[in-house]
Structures are given as structure tokens and as C-alpha cells.
Amino acid sequence: MRYVRDVAAVIRSKNAGPFELTFDLMFTDKQVFDEVRRSITPERIAELYRIPVEHVLKIVHFEPALAVKITIVRPRPSGSLGETDVYGAQQHAPLFELTF
Amino acid sequence: MEEIRVLSPTAILGYGFPVSSFEEGLRREPHVIAVDGGSTDPGPYYLGSGKSFTQRQAVKRDLRLLINAALDRRIPLIIGTGGGSGARPHVEWNWEIIREILAEEGRSARTAVIFSDIPKELVLEAIKQGRTAPCGPVPELTPEAVDSAVHLVAQMGAEPMITALEQGADIILAGRAYDPAAFAALPIMRGFDAGLALHMGKILECAAIAASPGSGSDCLFGRLGKDSFILEPLNPARKCTALSVAAHTLYEKSDPYILPGPGGTLDLSAAEFSELPAGCVEVRGTRFIRSPQYTVKLEGARAVGYRTVCIAGVRDPIMIGQIDAVLQAVRERVEDNFENIGDYFLHFRCYGKNGVMGELEPAPSPAHELGIVIECVAPSQDVADTICGIARSTLLHYGYPGRKSTAGNLAFPYSPSDFSVGQVFEFCVHHIMELDDPTGIFPLEWRVIE
Numbered sequence: 226m227r228y229v230r231d232v233a234a235v236i237r238s239k240n241a242g243p244f245e246l247t248f249d250l251m252f253t254d255k256q257v258f259d260e261v262r263r264s265i266t267p268e269r270i271a272e273l274y275r276i277p278v279e280h281v282l283k284i285v286h287f288e289p290a291l292a293v294k295i296t297i298v299r300p301r302p303s304g305s306l307g308e309t310d311v312y313g314a315q316q317h318a319p320l321f322e323l324t325f
Numbered sequence: 326m327e328e329i330r331v332l333s334p335t336a337i338l339g340y341g342f343p344v345s346s347f348e349e350g351l352r353r354e355p356h357v358i359a360v361d362g363g364s365t366d367p368g369p370y371y372l373g374s375g376k377s378f379t380q381r382q383a384v385k386r387d388l389r390l391l392i393n394a395a396l397d398r399r400i401p402l403i404i405g406t407g408g409g410s411g412a413r414p415h416v417e418w419n420w421e422i423i424r425e426i427l428a429e430e431g432r433s434a435r436t437a438v439i440f441s442d443i444p445k446e447l448v449l450e451a452i453k454q455g456r457t458a459p460c461g462p463v464p465e466l467t468p469e470a471v472d473s474a475v476h477l478v479a480q481m482g483a484e485p486m487i488t489a490l491e492q493g494a495d496i497i498l499a500g501r502a503y504d505p506a507a508f509a510a511l512p513i514m515r516g517f518d519a520g521l522a523l524h525m526g527k528i529l530e531c532a533a534i535a536a537s538p539g540s541g542s543d544c545l546f547g548r549l550g551k552d553s554f555i556l557e558p559l560n561p562a563r564k565c566t567a568l569s570v571a572a573h574t575l576y577e578k579s580d581p582y583i584l585p586g587p588g589g590t591l592d593l594s595a596a597e598f599s600e601l602p603a604g605c606v607e608v609r610g611t612r613f614i615r616s617p618q619y620t621v622k623l624e625g626a627r628a629v630g631y632r633t634v635c636i637a638g639v640r641d642p643i644m645i646g647q648i649d650a651v652l653q654a655v656r657e658r659v660e661d662n663f664e665n666i667g668d669y670f671l672h673f674r675c676y677g678k679n680g681v682m683g684e685l686e687p688a689p690s691p692a693h694e695l696g697i698v699i700e701c702v703a704p705s706q707d708v709a710d711t712i713c714g715i716a717r718s719t720l721l722h723y724g725y726p727g728r729k730s731t732a733g734n735l736a737f738p739y740s741p742s743d744f745s746v747g748q749v750f751e752f753c754v755h756h757i758m759e760l761d762d763p764t765g766i767f768p769l770e771w772r773v774i775e
Contacts, residue, residue, distance in 0.1 A: 235572070241579040243365050243752045244461045249575050251568075274685050282462065287581045289571035289598050296579040298462045300685055304368030305751040306629065306670050306702055309683040311368040319687050 229323040232257045238317035241296055243303035246313045248295040258291040264325035265293050273319045329512045329549045330355045333529035336541035338362040338387055339379030346544040349559040351394055353546055358395050359507040361530040363406030373475050373626035373750025375414030385422050392426055396434060403486060403497045403507040411501030412476035413442050419498055427774045434496055436772045437489035441478045441500030443766060445471050456759040460622055466756045474625030474753055482587030484763040486510035503586050504530040512549050520613035523591050525554040528573055535573035536563040553609035564604025571598045589615040618759050625754030631706040633713035635699040635743045637735035643727050644734055645691050655720045662715055669703035669712050702749050713743050
């Protein structure tokens with residue numbers, strides 16, 4: 226078992242519009258990318274963020290950037306009452322705990 | 326024409342750029358200078374309040390360089406999403422800066438100002454006819470949401486900008502616009518492939534963010550040919566790589582292969598990114614798939630009240646050990662004191678515990694010190710001040726079980742401790758609306774300075 230954080234070049238989060246939060250994991254090695262991407266499932270993301278699995282909207286593998294993109298429903302629309310992160314740029318830390 | 330050249334000076338008008346990079350770009354004889362003025366990223370306040378999230382002096386500095394360069398070379402300058410959010414007050418704010426620069430520089434120019442505010446009746450009618458749909462995980466659009474919006478805009482495509490170009494605009498100042506539109510308008514007008522033009526615009530709108538190292542405050546140059554486009558950094562400190570450009574395609578969107586926009590979808594499933602010498606990257610294979618029905622994205626924000634915040638720190642280990650119970654007790658005291666004051670939103674944010682991630686935080690165990698932000702949002706500033714103030718004083722002197730630090734529970738970095746921050750807004754419309762005419766709802770006004 227290895228941590229994704231040890232092999233990923235980029236682990237980031239950002240708003241994808243005011244209602245969605247998107248995570249990018251990027252790799253530099255095709256083989257690692259192929260290995261890791263198989264282990265990233267909606268169920269694991271839901272578990273990591275403790276959200277219902279149907280809130281994991283999309284997981285896309287983007288070959289040209291050796292990237293896995295995960296998009297979830299934002300906990301609340303950007304900037305609405307109770308907001309903690311208007312840009313959504315600091316919501317990625319739990320992904321450091323992903324293993325493969 | 327074999328090639329069309331587009332100079333993108335900066336990611337957002339007002340973010341700045343090095344003059345040396347800009348001059349490198351001008352040496353390559355661009356056919357158009359285009360710049361994106363806005364974003365929804367800074368949140369609903371700016372669309373709601375009518376204010377820009379960029380600073381006036383910074384926008385004026387950038388614009389003076391852009392206007393002089395464009396007018397000197399008789400090439401158009403196109404500004405998308407003027408004033409940050411693109412509603413009328415934003416556009417007028419931006420126009421005032423342009424007018425001032427033209428006066429100071431003693432220059433004449435024909436500026437096409439294209440507004441993107443959408444009459445509410447039009448949207449209400451569209452709801453009735455079933456011509457609106459949620460954009461992402463949002464509820465169906467309701468007449469109430471439309472009525473409550475302070476500002477309601479639609480993202481224009483390239484079409485209204487093309488009309489302005491055809492009529493000889495020196496400068497185009499657009500309201501809310503699809504980000505790539507300002508960059509793609511001239512290429513599409515000249516008959517270049519819309520898929521490539523829009524994809525190039527999608528990358529250029531963030532300027533050098535797509536280079537490596539990335540920067541939102543530096544220029545990027547685009548050359549669009551018949552079946553590919555080439556991106557070129559203008560600062561020797563940066564280069565574009567296949568990875569940096571492909572990675573940028575992921576930025577701020579949910580699906581990098583399918584990018585919906587006004588009038589159709591950009592399909593990147595066959596896009597190829599290849600590296601050329603001198604830090605350039607060539608992109609080919611992107612396709613624009615026109616949808617049978619033209620659609621635009623609507624954005625609206627409404628006022629929800631007034632906010633007051635108080636910032637304080639806690640270092641006492643006994644209090645930190647029971648922080649949730651302490652905050653809950655304080656909340657109950659406040660509620661008890663002001664039973665009849667009406668609705669308000671009282672919130673305690675605990676930095677050092679779960680201040681950044683809230684309910685998504687997987688490890689909410691407190692650190693040795695906590696930063697607490699007490700916040701109240703209420704229908705009036707007076708009520709927000711009152712509730713925040715009473716929450717602060719109650720927390721300061723609250724006698725929790727086992728308390729040894731009986732002089733006060735909070736460390737305030739500031740006097741005054743509370744800040745009245747004014748009106749608060751939220752997004753209330755984020756929907757798609759069908760449209761029969763891509764230009765009709767975006768009125769064009771000429772502002773001519775002789």
C-alpha cells in the first residue's frame with residue numbers, strides 16, 4: 226500500500242463554478258497514473274469526505290495531463306452563509322490520505 | 326489570412342503584467358488584444374453589490390497600456406466581463422476608467438459597450454415555457470429566485486462582440502461574457518474554426534497561468550492557424566509545456582473533455598498537445614459541436630442581510646478541551662437574551678479545529694490554540710452588530726466548568742474587536758436559458774470620444 230501523496234505531482238482543489246468543488250490529482254509517470262486511477266472510486270471519495278456517494282458527481286481520467294479529476298457537490302454555494310472557503314482552494318487535504 | 330494572432334496580457338484586467346512581456350507580444354503584430362475582466366470565483370458579493378473585486382488604480386494601469394497599444398496599431402481591444410461581474414454598474418465603472426484614460430491621453434475612440442443584464446420578465450417567461458434548466462447541482466429556477474436577484478446577467482457568446490467588430494469598434498467593453506468569447510470573436514468573424522478559436526480562448530483567458538511556472542500576472546500569445554493553434558509565452562522565465570497546457574484544461578471545471586458554452590460544446594476528446602521549440606505548445610483536434618438550441622448561462626445574486634464579525638484567539642487548554650460545549654452554551658445565552666429580535670444567523674468558526682473545511686473536516690481535533698471568528702448576519706446592520714457583540718461579551722466572560730482563567734476567555738488582536746462589514750449576498754440564479762437570437766438580449770451602445 227502506498228500513499229497517493231507520495232507519487233502525485235499535483236493535489237489541488239478549486240471551485241468549478243459556485244456550486245461544485247473539483248479536485249485534480251496529476252502524475253508524472255504513466256504507469257503510476259494507471260495504477261492509481263483504478264483505485265479512485267466514488268465510494269472512496271465519499272468515505273474520505275464523509276459525504277453521500279451521489280454527491281460525488283464525476284471522476285474523469287484526463288490522459289493528456291496524466292490527471293484524475295474528481296468533482297463533488299459543494300457543501301454550500303460559494304459565499305453563502307456558513308462558507309469556509311470561497312474559492313474552494315483548501316479542500317484537498319483529505320486526499321493526502323488516499324492510498325493505492 | 327493564414328494565421329490570426331491574439332495577445333492576452335493578463336488573467337484578469339487589473340492583475341497586472343510586465344511591460345517587457347507585453348512589448349514582446351506587440352512585436353509579434355497581434356490582430357487583437359483581448360482580456361478577461363471577471364470571474365464568479367470571488368463569490369456572490371461582487372455581482373450582488375455592483376462593485377468590482379479588482380482595484381480601480383490597478384485596472385487603470387493595465388488599461389492605459391492596452392488602450393494606447395491597440396489604438397496606436399489600429400487593432401481592436403476586447404474586454405470581456407467588464408468590472409468583474411459584468412452587470413451594468415460594473416460595466417459603467419469600467420467605462421468611466423476608459424473615458425478617463427482617453428481624456429488624459431487626448432485620444433479618440435469608438436467604444437462598443439455591450440450590456441448583459443437580462444430583464445426579469447424575459448426569464449420569468451422562459452420559466453413558464455420550460456426554457457430554463459439548472460446548471461449543475463442547483464434546484465430548478467423559480468420566479469421567486471428571479472425576483473429576488475439584485476443583478477441578473479447572462480454570459481454572452483462571441484456573437485455580440487462580432488457585431489461590434491463588424492461595425493468598426495476600436496474598443497469593445499462587454500458585460501458578463503463567456504470567458505473565451507473576447508479571444509475567439511475576431512478569429513470566428515474571420516472564418517477560423519470555432520472549436521480551435523474557443524479552445525485557444527479558453528487557455529488565453531487565464532494568460533500565463535497555462536505556462537510553467539504559471540502566473541496570473543503575465544502575458545501569453547496565441548497564433549491560430551487553419552487546423553491548430555500555438556501558444557507562446559512572452560517572458561523568457563516561462564515556457565509552455567504539453568503538460569502545463571493540458572493541465573490548465575482541467576482548471577476550474579468539472580470535465581476537461583466536454584466544455585459547454587453559449588451555443589454549443591467544446592469537445593476535447595481528440596485534442597492533442599505537442600511541444601515545439603522555444604517553449605511553445607501546439608494544440609489540434611478540438612471540435613465545437615453546435616447545439617440545436619442556443620443557450621446562455623444566467624447568473625444572479627440576491628441580498629441576504631448585513632454581517633458583523635469578531636476575531637479572537639483562545640490559548641487556554643481547559644477551554645479548548647471543551648470548546649464545542651462552550652460555544653453551544655454561548656449560543657443558547659444569546660438566543661435567550663434576544664428571543665424577540667427576529668431572524669439572524671450566528672456562527673462560530675474555529676480555526677485550528679475545522680475552520681477551513683467545516684463539516685468536510687476529517688480530523689476536527691483542536692490545536693493548542695484556536696482562532697475564533699464570531700459572525701452574525703441579520704436583516705439590519707444594527708441587529709448584526711448587537712448579536713455579534715453580545716456573543717463576543719458572553720464568550721469573553723463565560724464560566725465554563727473547571728475554569729481557572731477567570732479574567733477573560735478571549736485574546737482580541739484588534740480594538741475595536743468587532744467589524745461591521747455591510748451587506749451580504751448569495752448566488753440565487755445559476756441556470757441555463759434557451760435563446761433564439763444570440764445577440765438580441767445583449768444591447769450594444771456606442772460611446773464615441775472624438
